[in-house]
Amino acid sequence: MASHSESIIREPLITGKDITYAQITNDILRPVEKMPGRAWWIGFTVASIGACLWVFAVSWTFWFGIGEWGLNKTVGWAWDITGFVWWVGIGHAGTLISAILLLFRQNWRNSINRSAEAMTIFAVICAATYILCHMGRPWMFVYSLPLPNQYGSLWVNFNSPLIWDVFAISTYFSVSLVFWYTGLLPDLAAIRDRAVGVRRRIYSVMSFGWTGSVKTWQRFEAVCLILAGISTPLVLSVHTIVSMDFATSLEPGWHTTIFPPYFVAGAIFSGFAMVQTLLLVTRKVLGLENYITMFHIEAMNKIILLTGSIVGVAYLTEFFIAYYSGSEYEQYTFLNRFIGPYWWAGCMMYGINILMTQLMWFKSIRTNIAIAWVLSIVVNIGMWFERFVIIVTSLHRDYLPSSWAMFYPTWVDMSIFIGSIGVFFTLFLLFIRVLPSIAIAEVKLILKSSSEQAKKKVIEHGHVDPEQLEFYKESLVVFDSVDTADYEKR
């Protein structure tokens, strides 16, 4: 029931005084219904310049071929696959928030799931562009599909993890899109019913004629639950299969059975960091501090700490297994990460992902917005280096010392990577401009049970354990959207 009031020792998920259902709609739709402010325009300008750089560099690649990249015979896979794995990994947090946290009934997901899912979709788009680019001739993509052709038919090799990846990424993208859009329908209807003129027509088409009748909501909830249920194993399978692109090879440094869980943890680690990077700014710029509260920020930092530590354990396991395997190639690869010419990349990877993340053990760091934001960016730098180390450092010195080589990126490599970040932010900024960045209906669900005002009402009614009340008040001190003076009077 909506009137169920939860324990006072739980931190509120919606802060602020006199929040009504109408105010939730107003607050969340403000950026959609008003012209965006200066911060949005600055961000959008910078991001679209990046996107233009991407278009130029990708066009250059298609015109002159992937010989324009810094690849050579030894290092035949470098920034392209690094960028691909990095982006796919970032995408994973969105599905974790929308699906896995839904199954676990974590109500704090309600105010971050929408933008996290959008982030997933944009990150997977960026990842998919790498697949198309690195083919050099993108129309050849058709040969990765099991379609009849004039060569026999010569079918795709279903035994190859690369083909599994085609299935995994395309399924992941399309299922995420369906999940995201279905969840958007009630909120699009809310925009439609407030808009006039052309805007009403556009949002009317987009809202599929949603009315919010009982049967619609009942089916909607069934659909969301089942989509969450199937997305949970799906998201785990996607990065498992990405890791198998490497793990099923015979390359030292790649040929590792720990890769699937290690990659999945790393993906969630980097994804949550990206959600943090985006939302800490978004909540400020769009004035959504009451909905994305310190509780959300701290909870995400805890997940970053957990997954980062799992990644750390995986690193140590890899080193131990390399030593324990007795294989000199395997041992050299891992030693080479520190004593080889790419020692600095190894230091970035291990230093950031193992050491920096451990700072999150301190509550003062988890709840410090500025530090959390910087750390979230640092995490993604570290995760980019992780993929670079795994891919390039393993390839550049393997079985044949006569073939050892270095990899030097060209301006095209760099422009495609920087440009893909521009594409990502352009899409995200357009998203927060035209679509509600928080799931309005889902936030309304928790207003009567988990908001600060509901808890205040419980306190006013009395019958609250004073010790619990004290605990609750103390937990509110770190909230930047709560005025603790309100509680002192009592």
Add this chain to the structure above:
Amino acid sequence: MSSTKYILGLFADPDEMMDGIDKLQKNSIPIYDVYTPMPIHGIEAKLGMKDSRLGWAAFMFGCLGGTTIFSMAYYMLVHDWPMNIGGKPAFAIPDFVPFTFEWTVLFTAFGMTITFFYATHLFPGRAPRVMDFRATDDRFVIAIDAKTNTSHEDITNLLKEAGAVEVKHNDRKYVSYE
């Protein structure tokens, strides 16, 4: 006879709306439908709605997806063009697991969602049949067919008693049409 087609009870609070449903049902007044800005659990039980059967649709589509890709891979890799890869069997079932799983999920997601849209008459461009514009914002709306329930005064009073902030007597069923 009055020209009222539908009586709408607009509530600001979901619990008061539930109370309104109880009061109407106690007085044997059938409810046409209820429109809410968010899913309110328990209404469907009160209105006697059956459980959604979308789960079955999802299961069937999942089976279809898994079977489709497994049969395709069997035809392509085992029947049509078996390859000799180091003498290993062409019918390598463990390798069939990843893509069979992916298509099971793919078909489940699309099949179920399209079934949902089809059953609920949702599609891009469908004219929204809105009884009250605030039902997607902050009003919990109970709609009662006024043609079959002639005691309009009693219904209005019942709704007010339950805590309705406004009771509308609408001459048109949907306000969203021009």
